Amino acid sequence: MEPIQIAERLKERFPEDVREIKEFRDQVSVVVKREHILDLLRFLKEEPDIQMDLLKDITAVDWLGKKVPRFEVVYHLYSIKFKHLLRLKAEVPEEDPAIDSVMPIYIGANWHERECYDMFGIQFRGHPDLRRILLPEDWEGYPLRKDYPLEGYKGEKDWSGFREVLQIAKRNKKFDWYGAQG
Amino acid sequence: MSNITIRDLKEDIRTGLKTKELVLSMGPQHPSTHGVLRLVLELDGETVVKCTPYVGYLHRGTEKLCEHRTYLNALPLSDRLDYIVSMANNVGYVLAVERLFGIEAPARAKYIRTIVSEMARLSGHIIWIATHALDIGAMTVFLYSFREREWLLDLFEHLCGARLTTSYPRIGGVRNDVTEEFLDSLYQFTEEFPARIEEYETLIDQNRIWLQRTKGIGIISAEEAINWGLTGPVLRGSGVPYDVRKFAPYDAYPWVDFEVPVGKNGDVYDRYKVRMQEMRQSNRIIKQCIERMPKGPIMAPDAPKFTLPPKEKIMSEMESLIHQFVLITKGPIAAPEGEIYSAIEAPKGELGFYIVSDGTGKPYRLRLRSPSFVHASVLPRLCEGHLVADVIANIGTIDIVLGECDR
Numbered sequence: 001m002e003p004i005q006i007a008e009r010l011k012e013r014f015p016e017d018v019r020e021i022k023e024f025r026d027q028v029s030v031v032v033k034r035e036h037i038l039d040l041l042r043f044l045k046e047e048p049d050i051q052m053d054l055l056k057d058i059t060a061v062d063w064l065g066k067k068v069p070r071f072e073v074v075y076h077l078y079s080i081k082f083k084h085l086l087r088l089k090a091e092v093p094e095e096d097p098a099i100d101s102v103m104p105i106y107i108g109a110n111w112h113e114r115e116c117y118d119m120f121g122i123q124f125r126g127h128p129d130l131r132r133i134l135l136p137e138d139w140e141g142y143p144l145r146k147d148y149p150l151e152g153y154k155g156e157k158d159w160s161g162f163r164e165v166l167q168i169a170k171r172n173k174k175f176d177w178y179g180a181q182g
Numbered sequence: 183m184s185n186i187t188i189r190d191l192k193e194d195i196r197t198g199l200k201t202k203e204l205v206l207s208m209g210p211q212h213p214s215t216h217g218v219l220r221l222v223l224e225l226d227g228e229t230v231v232k233c234t235p236y237v238g239y240l241h242r243g244t245e246k247l248c249e250h251r252t253y254l255n256a257l258p259l260s261d262r263l264d265y266i267v268s269m270a271n272n273v274g275y276v277l278a279v280e281r282l283f284g285i286e287a288p289a290r291a292k293y294i295r296t297i298v299s300e301m302a303r304l305s306g307h308i309i310w311i312a313t314h315a316l317d318i319g320a321m322t323v324f325l326y327s328f329r330e331r332e333w334l335l336d337l338f339e340h341l342c343g344a345r346l347t348t349s350y351p352r353i354g355g356v357r358n359d360v361t362e363e364f365l366d367s368l369y370q371f372t373e374e375f376p377a378r379i380e381e382y383e384t385l386i387d388q389n390r391i392w393l394q395r396t397k398g399i400g401i402i403s404a405e406e407a408i409n410w411g412l413t414g415p416v417l418r419g420s421g422v423p424y425d426v427r428k429f430a431p432y433d434a435y436p437w438v439d440f441e442v443p444v445g446k447n448g449d450v451y452d453r454y455k456v457r458m459q460e461m462r463q464s465n466r467i468i469k470q471c472i473e474r475m476p477k478g479p480i481m482a483p484d485a486p487k488f489t490l491p492p493k494e495k496i497m498s499e500m501e502s503l504i505h506q507f508v509l510i511t512k513g514p515i516a517a518p519e520g521e522i523y524s525a526i527e528a529p530k531g532e533l534g535f536y537i538v539s540d541g542t543g544k545p546y547r548l549r550l551r552s553p554s555f556v557h558a559s560v561l562p563r564l565c566e567g568h569l570v571a572d573v574i575a576n577i578g579t580i581d582i583v584l585g586e587c588d589r
Contacts, residue, residue: 024520025281053408054424056525057551061538076523076536076551080408080424087523108411111559119245134238134588143246150250 003028003084006050014040019091029087034073034099037090041105044077044086052077052086055102058112060092060120064146069093071122075102098123119144136161203231208573210239215577216313217584219558223570230573233565235558240588248548252513253279253353254490256545261347263533263552264586266309268348269302269338270528271586276351277432278524278535283353283517285485289434291355293475296434297368298341298350299526300464300471304375305334306529307461311382314454314578318395320386330378333371340364353514354489355481365472372469379461396451400564400576403448410563411556414531416580419456420448426527438470450579457581487516513543530554530581554587 004023007030011018017040020031032040044052056076063070071092078085092099101124102109113124114133121142124130132139139159141148152158209220218239224232244263248256260275261268273295280286287295308331315323335345341364342350342357350357386392402410407420417424425442427435443459445452481489490509491502508515519541525534531553538547557580564576 025284025522027522029521054413055411056523056532057534057536057549059536059549059551061547066540074536074549076534080422080429083429085523087521106411107409108556108559111555112411115555134241136238143243148246150246 001049001082001084003086006044006084006086009047009050010040010044013043027085027087029089031072031089031091034090034092037088038100038102038105040088041075041077041102044088045105049082051079051081052084054078054080055106055108055112056085058102058109058116060116060122060144061089062120062144062146071097071120073099073116073122092122097121098125100125101127103127118142121145206570210236216582217587219577219582219584219587221561221565221573223565223573225570228569228571230565230568230570233562233573235561237555237558237584238588240584242589244589245548245550248545250544252509252543253517253545254509254513256548257352258347258349261349262585263550263589264306264528264530264554264583265346266583267302267306267529268346269298269350270306270526271533272349272351273299273433274524274526274528274533275535276353277526278522278537279353281524282520282522282537282539283485283488283514285354285482285488287355287433287482288479289476290359290478291351291480291482292434293471294356294360294480295351296438297360297468297471298338298348299433300467301334301337301368303464303529304461304468305331307457307464308334310457310529310578310581311454314575314581315386315392317574317578318392320389320392323382323385326378326381326385330371330375333367337364337368337371340367352481352490354485355479359480368468369472372465372472375465376462379458379465383458393451395571395575396454396579397449398447399450399568399572400579401447401449402560402564406563407448410560412531412560413556414527414529414553415453415456415460416531416557416560418442419445419453421446426525426532430525432524432526434471435467437474438467440467450575453579488514515541515543517541517543525551528553530583530586531557533586550589552586552589554582554584555589558582558587 007021007028010030017033017036018030022029044050056078059074061072061074069091072089073092075088090099101113111133113127114130116122117124117130118132118134119142140157141153204225206223206225208223209215210218220236222234223230244259247259257272257275260271263271308327312324312327338348339345342348402420404420404422407417408422421444423442423444428442440463443456445456486505491506495502496506517539519539521538523534523536525532533553534551536549537545540546565573
C-alpha cells in the first residue's frame, strides 16, 4: 500500500479528525485534530495491512504568526514490515498547548515527549514523568519557540546557574593572588 | 548522595544490621559513561532497583542554531553531533537538504560519500569495541584497535584536512575529489582489515570473563525493541533486519552487495557479534566502491541555485559569481516550501533529519532524530534488576555518544 492510500484509509475511518492530506517529494503528511490522536495511532499500528510499528520521532513546529493554531505536534511513523513512512501532524492551539501522550501505544515516545515539553512547552496528558530533559529544571521559557531569542533572555531572566557562574568569576577576578601567596 | 554516616553504621552494628536502599549517583564525570551521562541508581545490595538517566549536560541548542543559519552554514553543526563519526552526520545532513531541494549528486560523488560514511562506521565501531571492552575489563583490545582508527583518521586528514570535524560533503556533491594515494591507501586498508578484526576477536571471543559478562545481559526482545523505537545494531541484535541502507537506500548503497547481520537473543553478546559482522560488511562495501567508482564530476552540474560553483568559474563567469554571492550571503533562496524527513543509517542507528522549509534560505525548523537519544532512554529498561557491573556493560552495548544525545 502506498502512503497516500494509507492516508485515504485514515480519512475514511476518521472523517471527522483528518483535516488535510499533503504530499511533497513522495512523503505524505496528514494534518489531524488532536482530540483522538491515540485512536488514530492505535488504528495505524494495529491494522493488519498498515502496521506502523516503529515510532521514529515526535517533535513540534511553532508557526508563530504564520498559522492558527500555532503549534503542530509531528509524529513520524514507519512500518518495518511494509516499509512505508507516514507523517501525522496534530494541531495544538496556543491557549491550551496540550495533547494526549502516546506512551500507552509506543513506549519509546517517553523521551521524545519530554523533549517536546522542554523545548515547546506542550503538555502531554497522561505522561508519567513529564519533566524537563535537556535543560535544567529551573529554566525559564521554551527555547525552540519562535519568540524565544536566539541568545536567550539576558540579565535578570538568565538561568540561575549561569548567574552563579558569573558571580564566581567576578569574585575570582578580585581575588588577590599575590597577597594570598605572601 | 547517600545519607549513611559512621554514626548510623555504629548504631546499625549495635542494634543489629539492617538493609537500606542506597542511592548512587553515577556520572556525569565517570569514565565508563562515555561522556557526560548521569545515572541515579537506587541499589538494593548490588542489584539495581531503579535507574534514572539524566542527560543534557552537553546541550548546545543545535536545532535552534540551525534555524538561524543558512542551509550551507548549518553543515558544520552536524559535525558536532556524533563527533566520533562526523562524516556520517555530514552525509545525512546533505542528503536531507538535497532531498528537500530536489537535486541529486553525480555518481562519483555518491560513491565517495558511501566510502566516507562506511569509513566513519568503521572508525565508530572501532572506538566502540575499544571502549566497550575496556569497560568490561579487556584492556588489550583498546590498544590494538586504535591502530586501525589512526589509519582511518589519517585518511580523513588526507582527504579533507580534518580528522574529526570533517564537513567534507557539500549540498549536491562533495568538496573535492579523492586522490590516487587516498584510494591506494584505503584499498590496502581494506585488504588488511579483515585480519585485524580477527585479531580483536581472538582477544575476547573465547574469553570466559567476556562471555560471562555479556551473554544473557540486557536482553530485549524484538517486539519490545521496536516499541522502544530502537534502531541500528541495537535493534538488529534482537533479530530485526531493519537497516536504512537496505530499506530506503541512498547514495551508492543500491549498487553494492552487502548483508545485514542480525542477532538472535538480543543480549549484549549478540549486539557485539552484530557490530563485528557489520565491520566486515563495511569493509566489503568500501572495497566494492573503490573498484566500481566511475570517473566524472563531483558536484551536481545542473543546480546552480543550490550548489556552490567551482572557484575557476567564479573568477571567469558573471553568472557563477552572482550565484555564489547569493548563496553565501542569503542562502539558497530558491528552496521550495515543504517538509521532508530523511534518514541515514549512522553507525549508532537511524539518524533522521526533519526539515520544514518556508521558502527562504534558512530552514524554518530542523529536527534531529538522533539514535543515541532514543537508546539512552532504554537504559532503565535494560539495567533494572541487574547488577551494578552490568550497568557498565549496558551503557557500552547501546553505544551512545552524548554529543548526539543532547544535541
